[in-house]
Amino acid sequence: MTQFWWVIYPYLTLAIAVVGTLYRYRSDQIGWGSKSSEWLEKRFLRWGSLLFHWGILFIIVGHVVGLLIPVQAFDTLGIHRELYHRTADLFGGLAGIATWVGVLLLLIRRMVFDGVRRNSSTADFVALVLLFLVITLGDMQTVIMNNAVGPYGYRHTVGPWLRGLLILHPDARLMVGVPIILQVHIILSFALFAVSPFTRLVHVWSAPLRYPTRAPIQYRSRTGFRR
Amino acid sequence: MRIKAQIAMVMNLDKCIGCHTCSVTCKNVWTNRPGAEYMWFNNVETRPGPGYPDEWEDQGRYRGGWKLYKGKLQLRSGGPVSRLANIFHNPDQPTMTDYYEPWTYDYENLIESPKGKHQPTARPRSLITGKVMDSPVWGPNWNDDLAGGGEIAARDPNLGHMQAHVAFEYEQAFMMYLPRICEHCLNPSCVAACPSGAIYKRDEDGVVLVDQEACRGWRFCVSACPYKKVYFNWNTHKAEKCNFCYPRIEAGLPTTCSETCVGRIRYLGPILYDADRVVEAASVTDERDLYESQLAVFLDPSDPEVIAEARKAGISDAWMEAARRSPVYKMAVEWKVALPLHPEYRTLPMVWYVPPLSPIMSQLVNEDDLSADGYLPTIDQMRIPMEYLASILTAGDVAVIRRVLLRLTAMRAHMRQKNVGDLESSRLVREAGMSIAQLEDMARMFGVAKYADRFVIPTAKRHDEANLEYQQGACSLEELAPPEGILPPLVRPGGGRV
Numbered sequence: 040m041t042q043f044w045w046v047i048y049p050y051l052t053l054a055i056a057v058v059g060t061l062y063r064y065r066s067d068q069i070g071w072g073s074k075s076s077e078w079l080e081k082r083f084l085r086w087g088s089l090l091f092h093w094g095i096l097f098i099i100v101g102h103v104v105g106l107l108i109p110v111q112a113f114d115t116l117g118i119h120r121e122l123y124h125r126t127a128d129l130f131g132g133l134a135g136i137a138t139w140v141g142v143l144l145l146l147i148r149r150m151v152f153d154g155v156r157r158n159s160s161t162a163d164f165v166a167l168v169l170l171f172l173v174i175t176l177g178d179m180q181t182v183i184m185n186n187a188v189g190p191y192g193y194r195h196t197v198g199p200w201l202r203g204l205l206i207l208h209p210d211a212r213l214m215v216g217v218p219i220i221l222q223v224h225i226i227l228s229f230a231l232f233a234v235s236p237f238t239r240l241v242h243v244w245s246a247p248l249r250y251p252t253r254a255p256i257q258y259r260s261r262t263g264f265r266r
Numbered sequence: 267m268r269i270k271a272q273i274a275m276v277m278n279l280d281k282c283i284g285c286h287t288c289s290v291t292c293k294n295v296w297t298n299r300p301g302a303e304y305m306w307f308n309n310v311e312t313r314p315g316p317g318y319p320d321e322w323e324d325q326g327r328y329r330g331g332w333k334l335y336k337g338k339l340q341l342r343s344g345g346p347v348s349r350l351a352n353i354f355h356n357p358d359q360p361t362m363t364d365y366y367e368p369w370t371y372d373y374e375n376l377i378e379s380p381k382g383k384h385q386p387t388a389r390p391r392s393l394i395t396g397k398v399m400d401s402p403v404w405g406p407n408w409n410d411d412l413a414g415g416g417e418i419a420a421r422d423p424n425l426g427h428m429q430a431h432v433a434f435e436y437e438q439a440f441m442m443y444l445p446r447i448c449e450h451c452l453n454p455s456c457v458a459a460c461p462s463g464a465i466y467k468r469d470e471d472g473v474v475l476v477d478q479e480a481c482r483g484w485r486f487c488v489s490a491c492p493y494k495k496v497y498f499n500w501n502t503h504k505a506e507k508c509n510f511c512y513p514r515i516e517a518g519l520p521t522t523c524s525e526t527c528v529g530r531i532r533y534l535g536p537i538l539y540d541a542d543r544v545v546e547a548a549s550v551t552d553e554r555d556l557y558e559s560q561l562a563v564f565l566d567p568s569d570p571e572v573i574a575e576a577r578k579a580g581i582s583d584a585w586m587e588a589a590r591r592s593p594v595y596k597m598a599v600e601w602k603v604a605l606p607l608h609p610e611y612r613t614l615p616m617v618w619y620v621p622p623l624s625p626i627m628s629q630l631v632n633e634d635d636l637s638a639d640g641y642l643p644t645i646d647q648m649r650i651p652m653e654y655l656a657s658i659l660t661a662g663d664v665a666v667i668r669r670v671l672l673r674l675t676a677m678r679a680h681m682r683q684k685n686v687g688d689l690e691s692s693r694l695v696r697e698a699g700m701s702i703a704q705l706e707d708m709a710r711m712f713g714v715a716k717y718a719d720r721f722v723i724p725t726a727k728r729h730d731e732a733n734l735e736y737q738q739g740a741c742s743l744e745e746l747a748p749p750e751g752i753l754p755p756l757v758r759p760g761g762g763r764v
Contacts, residue, residue, distance in 0.1 A: 081359070
């Protein structure tokens with residue numbers, strides 16, 4: 040079972056995510072996008088979307104720092120365990136709460152407003168509910184458990200496990216004994232990766248980073264244009 | 267010189283009777299699909315009025331178009347970085363309430379109701395939620411023919427800076443129609459605002475189109491267009507806009523709205539312009555210079571240097587010939603009687619308007635006794651205030667409006683008195699600055715308005731196309747209305763679905 044959840048399952052979901060995304064990109068350009076519903080409802084979206092998106096961008100950076108950078112690197116830099124955890128607790132916690140409030144608002148909005156609900160597909164709800172669960176569990180660990188029970192040293196267990204996974208040397212034993220909240224958080228996160236190609240979540244791959252540097256007015260020839 | 271060609275349009279407002287035929291034929295061709303029901307690529311507004319969408323000219327509210335920022339052209343909503351910072355929530359995007367909630371009627375109830383004491387009714391039902399609506403409260407032409415009176419008409423953003431001149435007492439009320447489509451601007455702010463680069467302007471004919479496969483639904487085009495002529499399809503989650511009926515234009519046919527206009531108010535023809543001078547023209551400091559600066563971007567198709575450059579740029583002789591015969595070039599450049607819509611938005615729009623004249627003529631009581639010169643003072647006392655027309659067509663420059671009205675008046679006076687006496691020496695014709703030949707040419711163009719004179723549209727160069735046989739009969743619209751967006755099930759009061 041350990042092997043399944045911490046080796047087979049992550050690779051399986053990641054494979055679905057990669058292959059699924061490529062397939063969707065090739066076959067469904069017309070459906071690729073963020074599926075905005077701002078036209079139907081704007082007030083809740085403003086708070087929900089802004090809190091959620093900026094929060095989750097911050098949290099992604101936090102996860103990279105916390106999981107992909109080995110604990111030894113922090114030690115060499117002279118950042119102690121105590122300082123690290125306090126910082127992570129404070130900023131991660133605040134961003135976590137903001138994101139959670141945001142995703143909650145978005146979920147309520149999607150269920151309550153008639154126009155938005157009727158214009159939502161099952162995939163929209165699956166993505167949103169999964170996000171809500173993942174963020175709730177993450178916040179439970181960071182905000183509640185860390186302060187109630189004490190910080191958990193994930194940099195010695197989850198961190199090395201994830202890095203091993205990424206360099207194709209997974210070690211499932213590292214995940215034994217990890218708090219159950221974190222375990223479910225991780226499993227649901229990989230589920231989110233797996234469903235993402237089949238939902239609106241594909242829009243994250245279309246972040247228009249080239250936009251600020253391109254010419255403002257775009258001309259295209261009627262016949263000569265090649266994508 | 268980077269020479270490009272564009273098929274441009276002129277609408278002669280003098281002859282618009284506000285019948286909405288253009289809107290209806292356009293809708294039947296392009297926007298009778300789920301998600302597009304509320305879109306009017308072509309709509310006809312009664313002015314004064316808030317227009318559609320609500321108060322679209324109020325750029326303090328929608329922040330569309332361009333502005334000068336430290337002497338340089340910038341989108342009114344801010345630079346590219348601030349746009350990306352707003353990507354999670356577009357503060358300027360209009361919502362359904364700014365347009366209207368699209369609805370249909372419960373027609374089935376008329377057929378399927380059991381026999382009863384009362385006539386069955388077809389109640390309105392929302393196309394968004396499927397619910398029965400108690401009463402629709404706003405629509406795309408709710409204030410047609412000044413319906414709603416001074417209360418609604420007063421919401422016209424153009425009236426803001428001319429309150430003193432306008433009264434809504436019955437005796438002084440004025441009214442005109444303003445049919446609107448996408449302006450297919452030379453400096454389109456929607457194109458500049460698109461983070462995905464999905465909106466583009468075509469080299470060959472200047473049509474501004476949305477690449478539906480590249481559109482990611484960020485919606486900045488919707489808010490950046492000061493004319494509010496890019497729409498968000500809530501069903502496909504992509505932007506859509508007037509495409510100038512490009513399949514027809516490519517075949518040398520007029521757009522649907524032009525073809526079906528019963529008043530023959532629309533004219534189509536090529537204009538050549540220098541793409542290198544567009545930004546410079548849009549960046550002049552004084553808003554009132556924008557009309558002249560846009561005229562300076564247009565090129566004379568009879569100029570040998572322009573002809574040589576055009577050939578180098580791959581513009582065919584057929585296009586050059588059409589550009590020389592173009593009614594749009596005549597009205598905009600030669601006669602200078604057509605004017606751009608809201609040049610102060612700095613987008614250099616390419617659908618121009620001949621301002622309406624009729625209301626002043628109806629004020630004349632003793633037209634038979636009036637000499638040609640007698641018309642002159644009436645121009646300044648017309649029913650539609652010149653300030654109002656100037657606010658719409660010349661960024662407030664009344665002198666330009668006056669000149670155009672003078673020319674149109676001279677044309678009328680001349681044609682009416684053609685058999686009465688020679689007007690060549692009259693003050694009216696002299697002040698209009700037109701020759702008798704030009705006036706008669708103009709009268710034929712506006713009055714007779716023959717099909718072949720109104721529409722001079724060269725066909726697209728077909729031999730450039732790679733897959734002509736394959737493209738024949740293909741319809742790019744088929745994928746735009748996926749099945750998940752079909753009519754929502756009807757919800758009758760009491761909750762039962764049918």
